[in-house]
Amino acid sequence: MAPTKPLYQSEESLRQLLTRINTVWPWSGLDEGERGLYKAGGDGTYVLETHETIFYAQGGGQPFDTGYMSVAGEGQKEARFDVQAVRNGAEGRVLHYGRFADGSDNTAFAEGIMVEQHIDGARRDLNSRIHTAGHIVGLAVCRLATQTPELQATDGVKAQHYPDISFVEFNGLIDGKWKEAIQRQCTEFVEQALPVRLSWLKPEELGEHEEVILVEGMPIITGPDGKVRIVDIVGAGAYACGGTHVPDTSFVGELVVKGIKRQKGISKVSYAIKDKA
Template sequence: MQKTEALYQKDASLQTHETTISSITPVSDLPQDLQTLFKTLESGQPYVVTTPQTIFHAQGGGQPTDTGSIILSHSGEEAVFKVHQVRKADPAILHMGTFTPADSTLKIGQEVKQVVDWGSRVLNSRLHTAGHVLGLAIRSLSRTGVLPADLKEVKASHYPGAAFVEFQGLIAGDKKSAMQEKVDELVRQDLDVTIHFWSEEEAKERCAVVLEGVKGGEEGVRVVEVGGLGSYPCGGTHVQRLRELGRVVVRNVKRQKGISKVSYEVVEA
């Protein structure tokens, strides 16, 4: 498959983008390993559309897929490809969805406009950034002795209604208020959130968390930095300043088999 340039990784503020069609394939005609990337739709004939560039975030890194539309105009008529799921299949990014009307005829090379469901994108970006802020807050409390010094961030999910950060090590339930206070303090500082592309060596040296197997692309390892607090290797979308988070609420702390799971949500301030 042709390579897709992930425009959202450099500019997550893009709500629309004009590009062309690279390929259109019924999901049933894809190789089996690619078919398994997608969840079955309840209705409609699903297709996969690829384009040279995309502003749609592909599911991964604990962040859910973007949704939206790819609008196609031809012969004086308009057809809409409703994007339900987006997945990576290097070097391509696959947009899976259905056409309206269902019998639309399309051509490779046709000009189209991508439109992201912006409300969903903003929520996902707030949750993803909030997860990093929570991790950095806990890291700070660990350094100052409020929390155990041996805590190690090992996993995170930033899905609406199911967002959490997991740590190797035990966090006592009575530390929830301390974590909330620290998170509130960081958000009040309204720090900027910036994207960098660093070498693998620099990322391993400077990032707060570097999971095994992190590798850079052509431009290096994509890193998100929260003010001067710390940075994470990350392919997701984020807010530009912490005031955009609203309020980050620490919901619960669960401990099992040496792992502490801290759940959270974002609400309007």
């Protein structure tokens, strides 16, 4: 079983890609662990693995991409595989779960065949805006904490960047009175249109870069080459992150800090982004 190159980590703007099929599996042919990654699977569900992919695999608090793959041989009708979920499998494999469209020639999808991947661009754009907004919230709290010793929370410990529920959690108790200050700092970061840049560092190099925020207790995840993917909001700070993001902070649009909840030494700052007109 060959690993999949996660092309979305280096070329986030791609919405279509021509690539080669590595394997095609019926859902029932997977081991129990990989069947369990997509509990909605069953009869008629298949898994496609490709040489590389632009489909984001669920993780890091960000939802997966959806879309489809198509293949059209000379003189035949286009066959289509609808991608309903994407997960990270064992040994660096990306698993595209889904079903063949009604009327599609399933035999057109086979090992070694070239397919064209198409992701749902609107879904990707929304998820990227939300994920970048989460980084902005985290960096806003860190900025305020460096400026005001009274604000004790400094380390983000957990985040979720879903359209229906988005939050960043911090060690320490953040009083509700800080909500407006966090909102102002988030709005400032958005309005400044700060560039969002990607880079790759060796784990031992992380401590040499002051802008990279290292969260105590959080694992450092490396790619196949042993390097860590860094997402830097230039002028605000950077995190190690495997998610997708917007080109600059203005693309996030209006970011709303919804509230702050505190429990057992942890503060949860919830947020949302507003639909663009």
